Amino acid sequence: MHTRVLDEGPEAGVPEVRRLKGHATPWRERFFELSLWASLAVAVVFLGSLLVYIVVEAWPRLNLRILTNFPDIIDPSQAGAQSAITGTIWVISFTGLLCLPVGILTAIHLEEYADTERWWNRAIEINIQNLAAVPSIVYGILGLGIISRGLGFGQTVLTASLTLSLLVLPTVIIAAREAIRAVPQSIRDASLALGATQWQTIWRQVLPAAVPGMATGSILALSRAIGEAAPLLLGGLTFITFNPTGPDSAFTVPPIQIFNWISQSRAEFVSLAAAAIVVLLAILLVMNSLAIWLRNRYSHRW
Numbered sequence: 001m002h003t004r005v006l007d008e009g010p011e012a013g014v015p016e017v018r019r020l021k022g023h024a025t026p027w028r029e030r031f032f033e034l035s036l037w038a039s040l041a042v043a044v045v046f047l048g049s050l051l052v053y054i055v056v057e058a059w060p061r062l063n064l065r066i067l068t069n070f071p072d073i074i075d076p077s078q079a080g081a082q083s084a085i086t087g088t089i090w091v092i093s094f095t096g097l098l099c100l101p102v103g104i105l106t107a108i109h110l111e112e113y114a115d116t117e118r119w120w121n122r123a124i125e126i127n128i129q130n131l132a133a134v135p136s137i138v139y140g141i142l143g144l145g146i147i148s149r150g151l152g153f154g155q156t157v158l159t160a161s162l163t164l165s166l167l168v169l170p171t172v173i174i175a176a177r178e179a180i181r182a183v184p185q186s187i188r189d190a191s192l193a194l195g196a197t198q199w200q201t202i203w204r205q206v207l208p209a210a211v212p213g214m215a216t217g218s219i220l221a222l223s224r225a226i227g228e229a230a231p232l233l234l235g236g237l238t239f240i241t242f243n244p245t246g247p248d249s250a251f252t253v254p255p256i257q258i259f260n261w262i263s264q265s266r267a268e269f270v271s272l273a274a275a276a277i278v279v280l281l282a283i284l285l286v287m288n289s290l291a292i293w294l295r296n297r298y299s300h301r302w
Contacts, residue, residue, distance in 0.1 A: 067085065069082060070240075070242070076268035088253045090246075090251065094157060095161045099164075099172055108180065136167055137231070140230050143160075143231060168225050172218055175214065180210045188205065212295055213299070219288075219290055219294070223288055226253075226283060227284060
């Protein structure tokens with residue numbers, strides 16, 4: 001590439017870029033672009049094949065019985081996942097109540113109050129980033145060893161909620177920090193110049209502007225928690241024929257119920273597990289769609 005600057009005329013000072021003959025290698029750019037499209041096509045084909053296979057397997061059981069009936073190991077044709085779906089509602093509700101306030105307040109402190117020159121604040125940030133990459137099975141071992149047995153909570157909704165809260169907390173913190181960081185500094189400066197305190201500036205200016213980003217990140221984090229099986233396999237029950245009634249109740253969730261059905265020897269359970277997978281995918285699709293709608297509806301362009 002050859003670049004020169006125009007010295008006269010209305011476009012003076014504007015760089016002019018022209019391609020020298022014999023020096024360009026457009027085939028490399030074309031090859032790179034084709035490689036990207038090929039990678040995307042492979043991913044889409046594999047994902048589409050998986051979805052088609054699951055829907056085909058689940059088609060005989062895609063009816064209201066999957067939502068209204070309880071699990072049944074004797075007659076798979078009448079079995080459903082009502083207890084697992086209800087258990088998910090309980091677990092995710094308490095997970096949100098536990099991790100969202102802690103994560104958002106932590107993000108506010110790190111972005112607005114913490115001194116980045118202090119070594120302990122830097123250590124906290126590094127540990128948050130490292131915890132986001134810890135395998136989920138490690139949180140399952142932590143939940144089983146400390147929360148379930150050490151604290152004596154047992155195999156209950158509260159144990160599952162605490163375990164999943166620890167799992168998604170780094171994601172909530174990182175998403176909330178990015179949303180707060182995206183608010184222009186000029187808004188803070190203008191609020192402080194008008195006599196507002198730092199907390200009034202955060203509460204009335206920064207947080208309302210950061211809510212769309214924080215809501216999107218929180219919903220996506222809870223979506224991940226809904227689909228997690230490894231953290232709950234060590235402490236969750238696989239066969240529940242009743243709905244949980246509180247945080248101290250036994251529970252099961254769709255990933256655990258699906259794992260239980262897949263491990264059965266009869267072929268009828270394969271179709272049943274596929275139907276439960278479709279229900280779980282539908283829940284995740286609704287939550288992700290809500291996150292996209294919130295981002296597009298309330299996001300600000302500064």
